[in-house]
Each structure stands twice: as C-alpha cells, then as structure tokens.
Amino acid sequence: MGRLLGLFGGRRVVITDGAWGTEMQARGLAIGQPGDLWNLERPADVLAVARSYIDSGSHVILTNTFRGNAVALAAIGLADRVAEINRRGAEISREAARARPGVRVFGSMGPTGKVLATGEIGPEAVTSAFASQAEALAAGGVDALLFETFSDVEEARLAVRSARPLGLPIVVSFAFDAGKKKDRTMMGVTPEAVGQAMAEEGADAVGANCGAGPDAFPSICRRLGESSGLPVWIKPNAGIPALDAGKAVYTMTPEDFAGHAAPIIEAGARFLGGCCGTSPAFVQALTKALESCASS
Known part of the structure; x- marks a missing residue:
C-alpha cells in the first residue's frame, strides 16, 4: 500500500481540498498578494477556509504556505519569518483537521519563482529554502509534504532531496500548461520525464495541478502513473x-x-481535488460523484 496511502487506511480515492487563493480573496485578500502572512495576521480566516473544505468532504487539507519558502518571502520582505509563517500555517490546518477523524494535513510548498537553468538562483539556495520551510511545517505537525505547481524537474529534484531527511511522505505535483497539446510544463517537461525523475528521487506520489481544466487531466494522469509507478495526485x-x-x-x-x-479516476488518480477557481462546493460535488462511482 505504501506509507502515503497508508495514512488513509486503503481508501481507493482520496478527496483533497480545492483552491485556497480563491477562498481567501473572497475574504478580502487582494488579487496577486500572497496569503501566507494571514497565518499570523488573520488566522481565523485561514482556519475558516480549512474548516470549509473539511466540512465539504476533504480527506486532505493543505496548509496556507504555498509561497512560504525563503526565496519567495524575500521578495516581499519576509524572509526572516519563514519559520513562524509555516509553523503557524501547519498548526491552523492541524486545528481544523481535529474536527473530523481521518483528515490529514499536507504542507503546501510552491516553487521559488527563480530559474535554475539561467543561474538566477543556485542549487544551494534552492535546497536551503525548501529545507527550512519543510522543517517548520514538520514542527507544526503536518502528516506529509506537497510540492505543488512545479515546472522545473531539477528544482523538484532538489526539493525532494531537501525534505527527505525529515522522514515525511512527499508528493510532487507539476503544472502542465504548455505545448501544442498542453501536456508540457512551462519549462517544456513531459509527464514521462516528471514521472521517471520523481520515482528516481524517492517521492511517494507524483501529480498534476493547475494549468488547465479537468478534461485535460485523464491523459496526463495516465502518463504520470505509467512512467513512475507511483500513486497519482490530480487537482x-x-x-x-x-x-x-x-x-x-x-x-x-x-x-x-x-x-x-x-475518467480521471479510471486513468489512475488516487488523490483528486481542485485548484484555481474551485471551492468547497466543488469538493462536495466530487464527494458525491465518488460515492456514485463506488455504488455503480
């Protein structure tokens, strides 16, 4: 079964959550502004988002820490607050998860926003940024780590290596939104290259999020699963x-x-949720659809 799926007692498909940015913007977050600082300044709103997804049926709730690495936070003058922003984000989602037995908290970690290939950032800085963020999320009590919306395989390799010493399950999810068939990342990486690389690095699951609507995901899901042999995460x-x-x-x-x-589940998805534009209502609809699939 594996240690990641073991967190869910053998559940065939795990329903994750939906978009956080969409929900926080509805509560007053300005478009384009990172919501990570709300973990310290408006924790009640962050808790409300987490609870809304759990109430709608999510088995996985993320943390409000997508842009919580030191490189991304440095761009808004908050590099010295990595530990408290991430630890508090994990604690808030952990508090929400207590309301429903079996809900797991995954620490959300986005890319640095810098390009390794051009020398804009070096591997040491990337590794350090992800390591410090992962350590803070672990201190806050997350059950697993999710590196999401990546486009660069080499950055993702460094991310996995930086977090592996913590011993937590690791999921790595890429955004496929480029190429004629919209099956490449922004850096031109295919699902096959992603699947093989993440399996080599010892990730516990590989996936795809953002990028496109759900009709584009069955093919990407199947290709990720076949190339990696890992459980597939789809949002x-x-x-x-x-x-x-x-x-x-x-x-x-x-x-x-x-x-x-x-069709996404038939293609092999073991984790299914939503990204940009989705809400608790989407999770609720997914839950009903999953129940319908199980009874048919």
Missing part, C-alpha cells in the same frame, strides 16, 4: 477562465467539474 482548475476587467473568472459549475471525475 485541475475549474476550466479555462475568461478575463473580466483583468480578473480571471471561472464559469464551470461544481457539477460540471465533478462530471470529469470518473
């Missing part, structure tokens, strides 16, 4: 957004989104 966006006064607007309904669950 699509709520379709392709339209721009309204410079703001991304997602029009896909929760029911339409959940209608894509069956």
